[in-house]
Amino acid sequence: MDAVTYELIKKDPRTKARRGRLHTPHGDVETPVFMPVGTAATVKAVFPEELKEMGAQIILSNTYHLYLRPGADIVREAGGLHKFMNWDRPILTDSGGFQVFSLGVMRKITEEGASFRSHIDGSKHMLSPEKSMEVQNALGSDIMMAFDECIPYPADYEYARKSTERTSRWLERCKKAHKDTSRQSLFGIMQGGMYRDLREKSARDIVQLDLPGYAIGGLSVGEPRETMYSVLDYAADLLPENKPRYVMGVGTPDHLFEGVERGIDMFDCVLPTRLARNGAAMTSQGRISIKNAKYERDFTPLDHECHCYTCTHYSRAYLRHLFKANEILSSMLLSYHNLYFLVHTMENIRKAIEEDRFLEYKREFYLKYGDYETLLR
Numbered sequence: 001m002d003a004v005t006y007e008l009i010k011k012d013p014r015t016k017a018r019r020g021r022l023h024t025p026h027g028d029v030e031t032p033v034f035m036p037v038g039t040a041a042t043v044k045a046v047f048p049e050e051l052k053e054m055g056a057q058i059i060l061s062n063t064y065h066l067y068l069r070p071g072a073d074i075v076r077e078a079g080g081l082h083k084f085m086n087w088d089r090p091i092l093t094d095s096g097g098f099q100v101f102s103l104g105v106m107r108k109i110t111e112e113g114a115s116f117r118s119h120i121d122g123s124k125h126m127l128s129p130e131k132s133m134e135v136q137n138a139l140g141s142d143i144m145m146a147f148d149e150c151i152p153y154p155a156d157y158e159y160a161r162k163s164t165e166r167t168s169r170w171l172e173r174c175k176k177a178h179k180d181t182s183r184q185s186l187f188g189i190m191q192g193g194m195y196r197d198l199r200e201k202s203a204r205d206i207v208q209l210d211l212p213g214y215a216i217g218g219l220s221v222g223e224p225r226e227t228m229y230s231v232l233d234y235a236a237d238l239l240p241e242n243k244p245r246y247v248m249g250v251g252t253p254d255h256l257f258e259g260v261e262r263g264i265d266m267f268d269c270v271l272p273t274r275l276a277r278n279g280a281a282m283t284s285q286g287r288i289s290i291k292n293a294k295y296e297r298d299f300t301p302l303d304h305e306c307h308c309y310t311c312t313h314y315s316r317a318y319l320r321h322l323f324k325a326n327e328i329l330s331s332m333l334l335s336y337h338n339l340y341f342l343v344h345t346m347e348n349i350r351k352a353i354e355e356d357r358f359l360e361y362k363r364e365f366y367l368k369y370g371d372y373e374t375l376l377r
Helices: 048-054 063-068 072-077 079-085 097-101 131-139 157-177 196-207 223-237 254-260 271-276 309-315 316-324 328-354 356-368 370-376
Strands: 005-011 020-026 027-031 033-036 061-062 091-094 107-109 116-117 123-128 143-145 185-190 214-216 243-249 267-268 280-283 286-289
Touching: 020 286, 020 328, 027 033, 033 223, 033 328, 048 328, 061 063, 063 072, 063 091, 063 097, 063 131, 072 131, 091 131, 097 116, 123 131, 123 254, 131 143, 131 157, 157 185, 157 196, 185 196, 185 356, 214 223, 223 254, 254 328, 254 356, 271 280, 271 328, 280 328, 280 356, 309 328, 316 328, 328 356
Parallel strands: 033 267, 061 091, 091 143, 143 185, 185 214, 214 243, 243 267
Antiparallel strands: 005 020, 020 027, 107 116, 116 123, 280 286
């Protein structure tokens, strides 16, 4: 039996939104879900205990970064990633593909895999489907992602075709290299760029391998959001209804709502903590920059509708002071708030689906958040 299974609980009567549950070796995950990103075995500026406190169910870590530092052998010796980072809930690891391909001139792609130079010390490495599986097996995550090539935007048709076909061949090698399916589950990744026929071909190729879950890759790579939505309009329908569907690297509130409406169950993004380190906060009234001078004497909470630790204890004026003074606490408090905001938005989405009022909740959220353009589409 696969380590991870999916239970479809309820479908929204007016959209493709769905309420489900992932069963994993480290606990159940209620979906749709947003996964905080802990790139180097830590969600930046947030304690694991705080993640639990805010309701985070599953986090994502990065194969490429952990392979380079501290090394998969050290994580294995520590008892796996869960013990190493003191997180006893589910973990998903990406394959390292996106990071390797983002290196540009520092990497070369062949049928064997991707050879690259480390961004840390310039040392030479080769990451192949087999190597990615080996590293992820050592990390011990509940969900392992297949090694793929993330097609950039824009990309011409011929490049996208060859890349997509290679990703399918790599997935077969990943499945062959991954042995212990009772401990870890391998998810495949659909590619195809922005070309529908390539997406359809990719979906056929990966679905025939009968994996426990599937992701839609190659989105949120610089394309207009209308283009992303047009791909999602049909992409989720190409994947099995009885398996979880995951859109990689997506985490703005509008993308979460639009993805859920199109049948997506899982999301991840570094955005909430990255924004926090740059003095920005997601709030019910839209994104704000705490750097603005107008908050210098604003002693009200960051978000009047938020009940997180940051909003119940500190003012905008104090948060602005911390950021301007370059204090570490600024990143900690803003990261906590941004993650809490997305985790609880997803919690509200799940409840809305259960109560057959997803579209009403979406409209209510957008009207306050200020995303009128999407509402008027």
